[in-house]
Amino acid sequence: MHNVTLIKGDGIGPSIMDVAVKIIDAAGVKINWEEADAGMAAFDKHGTPLPDETLASIDKNRIAFKGPLTTPVGGGFRSINVALRQKYDLYANIRPAKTWKGAQTKFDDVDIVVVRENTEGLYMGLEHYLTRKRDVAESLAVITKEGSERIVEYAFKYAKENGRKKVTACHKANILKFTSGLFLDTAKEVAKKYPEIEFNERIVDATCMHMIMDPSQFDVIVTTNMFGDILSDLTAGLVGGLGLIPGANIGADAALFEAVHGSAPDIAGKNIANPTAVIMAGVMMLNHLGETEAAKRIKTAVEKVVEASEYVTPDLNPDSKAGTIEMGEAIIAAL
Numbered sequence: 321m322h323n324v325t326l327i328k329g330d331g332i333g334p335s336i337m338d339v340a341v342k343i344i345d346a347a348g349v350k351i352n353w354e355e356a357d358a359g360m361a362a363f364d365k366h367g368t369p370l371p372d373e374t375l376a377s378i379d380k381n382r383i384a385f386k387g388p389l390t391t392p393v394g395g396g397f398r399s400i401n402v403a404l405r406q407k408y409d410l411y412a413n414i415r416p417a418k419t420w421k422g423a424q425t426k427f428d429d430v431d432i433v434v435v436r437e438n439t440e441g442l443y444m445g446l447e448h449y450l451t452r453k454r455d456v457a458e459s460l461a462v463i464t465k466e467g468s469e470r471i472v473e474y475a476f477k478y479a480k481e482n483g484r485k486k487v488t489a490c491h492k493a494n495i496l497k498f499t500s501g502l503f504l505d506t507a508k509e510v511a512k513k514y515p516e517i518e519f520n521e522r523i524v525d526a527t528c529m530h531m532i533m534d535p536s537q538f539d540v541i542v543t544t545n546m547f548g549d550i551l552s553d554l555t556a557g558l559v560g561g562l563g564l565i566p567g568a569n570i571g572a573d574a575a576l577f578e579a580v581h582g583s584a585p586d587i588a589g590k591n592i593a594n595p596t597a598v599i600m601a602g603v604m605m606l607n608h609l610g611e612t613e614a615a616k617r618i619k620t621a622v623e624k625v626v627e628a629s630e631y632v633t634p635d636l637n638p639d640s641k642a643g644t645i646e647m648g649e650a651i652i653a654a655l
């Protein structure tokens with residue numbers, strides 16, 4: 321029996337998480353789901369977006385399965401996603417994007433894993449106004465050698481263990497000579513330890529252009545926090561949208577699994593959110609827990625349903641009559 325903290329989240333979160341949990345249960349994995357609140361839902365209920373009980377549950381279980389959380393734009397509370405990643409030092413954010421049979425896209429050979437540094441850079445929240453008038457603001461991006469080393473090491477180990485051939489370090493060291501420069505220099509040093517894996521480096525803006533022209537030249541991409549966030553949404557667009565991309569947030573002694581997408585308020589409550597991304601985040605969690613057989617069965621079932629394109633959400637097939645719930649039922653039937 322595994323103990324997992326379950327945070328259903330905001331917007332489309334509860335509907336897609338319910339589907340994912342049902343599928344994992346249907347695969348026969350014994351999980352004791354410990355439900356906890358976070359984000360806007362927690363703020364409305366408890367007056368805080370990150371209640372102590374939620375932290376106590378993650379402290380104990382060290383594994384969380386989380387739906388998307390709404391973060392107010394501009395003012396309001398700071399991102400709870402970022403807070404959780406920093407509190408549990410979940411330094412490696414793994415975001416795989418692979419072409420799905422059945423999802424209409426411009427390319428049929430995308431297979432890119434973005435390994436994003438998850439605790440440093442511009443996401444540290446070190447920002448403030450410089451004037452009383454609040455007409456000048458500054459934000460600090462902190463990059464450390466240690467933080468760069470461990471994320472690049474993670475990317476190379478991931479490449480080795482998963483039979484990947486190439487690691488590309490993505491940066492802006494031509495302009496950000498100290499921060500991005502430190503990341504790049506460290507990446508070059510770490511790469512020397514892995515001669516069997518091809519290594520190259522690319523500037524982030526050119527990377528975007530190359531990715532859209534010919535995504536097949538990318539394999540594993542390792543990069544800093546902000547660039548990883550942006551590039552992984554780009555890879556999502558290459559394979560059929562945000563509804564398909566899972567993410568794992570991994571630390572030395574805790575891990576949190578979630579979709580790359582957010583709470584999608586524009587489609588919440590309509591039974592049209594694609595549950596695939598969170599289901600595949602569940603597959604990553606099961607692999608992490610050693611439940612590899614169940615993970616494989618669920619992945620195969622999801623692939624079958626997406627390929628058949630009958631019981632899928634409208635983002636995958638606008639003519640489909642199915643929604644989130646029906647897609648979940650089809651996946652359970654395919655199991």
Ligand SMILES: NC(=O)c1ccc[n+]([C@@H]2O[C@H](COP(=O)([O-])OP(=O)(O)OC[C@H]3O[C@@H](n4cnc5c(N)ncnc54)[C@H](O)[C@@H]3O)[C@@H](O)[C@H]2O)c1
Nearest residue numbers: 388389390391401562563580581582583584587593594635
């Ligand atoms: N990890 C997280 O919890 C996380 C990640 C990103 C954004 N957010 C938060 O989510 C909120 C909304 O952000 P946003 O609108 O910029 O990004 P979003 O990812 O929620 O939505 C972007 C677009 O993708 C679509 N989309 C997203 N998930 C989908 C799915 N499963 N199926 C079909 N379509 C889907 C949405 O309808 C929308 O058009 C914000 O408060 C943001 O801070 C949270």
